[in-house]
Amino acid sequence: MTPEKKIIDRVALDKLYESLKAAGNKMFAPVFRNEQTDFEYNPNASEISYNHIQTTQSVKNTVFPKIENLFRFESSQKGVDLLNIDFTKVPRVVVWNAHPCDAAAFSALDSVFNWDFKDEIYNSRREKLAVIGMSCIKADENCFCTSVDLNPGSVKGSDILLTPLANGTYLAEILTEQGKAIADANASLFTASNGENKEEVLAKVEKQFDHSKVTENLANGFENPFWHEFSLRCIGCGACAYVCPICTCFDIQDESKAGNGRRLRCWDSCGFGLFTLHTSGHNPREIQSQRWRQRVMHKFSYQPDRNEFIGCVGCGRCSRACPVDMNILEQLVALEKLEVAK
């Protein structure tokens, strides 16, 4: 559809939030708590943070929760019964106040979960998801969206994108049918736009590297000493993968008592030593440098090749979460300049 532009003021914004919540949507919005800003389900409108630069976690939890119950099983003398979970009952969720990097990440998740196998559970959540984005008027030294083809005002992935204007009101770009339905249902909260320009308020994020050059270097850099040198510091936790909006690796865990139980899909990370450990005891990624290489390669070489997107939206969460300062931006800039034999 052709995007429409409207204006909504701060008071009306809270009303829109309450209205969506009252309409039965589960709202996923950022809140400042425990000395950090992170998304929560159904906070009060007054609790929502609008002045953070980045939340600790991404919004992937809405479609790819940290634990997903795939099905239940019950055993009896006759055998084992598999009990499907009725995923038509997943609630409608509205992601509220997601930055453009997060909104854009959904399209990457969509391709991963619909690549060769169509993941119905993912899709049933995704179909009931609406995204109200919020352009960034601030960024920090970890942000690099402009280096991965996005920017602080990207509309990609949002149903409605809000931009806080200098006069305290918000420019609302209504981008999809779903966004239009939300705007139409709350038409009284919006006023007409007067050609406001969002570009002048957006955060300035300098482009730091050319991602196609990184991809090109990676194709020839598998054995480069870079990996050893740059990953000695890595302690092999999963913090980067868990806060990443695009990391989708998971592990399957069965939990049962007396033959009855459930099969769960839980987040996993390629940074863990056990991730690739074979039953035989052989581990093709035996040391941390190989695991770190996998993480970077997957995002900047394999995904661009196979899925035609970059597995990174430049949100910088991994760099912020890393306990040992494995800064992804620093490494990508170094990879762009890496001298590799062709």
Place this chain on the structure above:
Amino acid sequence: MDNLRQKAKELLESKTVNLVIGYENGTNGKARAVFITDPEKTGKLIYDERCKQNLAVYLNKHEVKHYGKIAIVAPLMVMRSILVLVSECQVKKENIVALGIGEDGSLLDFPSLEVVEKYVAKIPLGNPQSDQEILDKLNAMTMEQRRAFWQNELERCFKCYACRAACPMCYCLRCTVECNQPQWISAPAHPLGNLEWHMLRTMHLTGRCVSCGDCGRACPLNIPIHLLTMQQAEEAFHMFGVRAGTSMKAESALSTYKPDDKENFIL
């Protein structure tokens, strides 16, 4: 700082060690670990109040062990961690040179780890004061309040295992949480799994924790899990009279015993 750089340079030049682990300026004003093999690059080394990571975590890392003899910049927590790792036969004492850092930030001369033991023996040990204050507050709460506190904190955990990865004492190649025949503790990050995981980590570190606080600093969700192990470090000291990381010979509190250990709850 110049002394530290000079000493590191000498060690590398004389081939006494093949690698120096220390701190350097990282990105965005952070300090971080650096691994130096070239004597000309020892100028990168720094030491200031930002240098909080417990570098001893690297001593057991496969790629690092590969270097053989290693010098490591060692403020008190690193010294103590080294002593624990030696006592648990995880590193060979002849492979470690501790570039000791005193309370005032000055370089200490440690010709051997025995000297480190003597140095540690002279320093009053315990939890950092700011953490002990929080512990005192928690201990003053009712049981019900503490339960609510921990339930609220721990249910956020998503099990990235940064706490485990950051800890020098969590060196097992296969952690109990990953042993699945049988599955001892629940692996998924639901409230039960999180409680079991943090109980496991706390119990396995009782009597071995040197109160460096790195698990809490590593947590991307700001869960104050270091309080669990720090509390246990104090408990172990009160109950058994020992602190971890004071000797290369001592066994940890839970791998030894006294016939007259005192308790008041066994019927």
Place this chain on the structure above:
Amino acid sequence: MEQFEPKLVAFVCNWCTYAGADLTGTSRIKYATNVRIIRFPCTGRIDFMLISKAFANGADGVIVSGCHPNDCHYTSGNFHARRRWMSFNAMLTFMGIDPDRIIFSWVSAAEGAKWADVVNQSVEQIRKLGPFTEYQKLVQSGIEEENFNG
């Protein structure tokens, strides 16, 4: 209202308490039937994870019992166990999980009557505390799909 009948799991050592419990039976001493006994080679083998597993699987209370100090069949198993229980007790208290749900005792092979007392006393203690609902809530919570309205 019907009286609450707690479920207790007893982890006991083979050499002392298990034999002691046998003696309780052969001495025809009656005691509460709320306890399920699991035999271990030694208290030194009784890991805290067994206790947490018992709670996760619906126990309201746990009894851990073995040889008196200095009587261990393997010399020091119970000494090691004692330190572990002391630490575990301290940790539970700090985490706000009621340590009164776990009863530790030393019962020798000759103390059939003591075993009956320990069990009766423990059952009464847990009965007073009621079902361990806090823990059961924890076991059942956290998976959103099982409660889409949550």
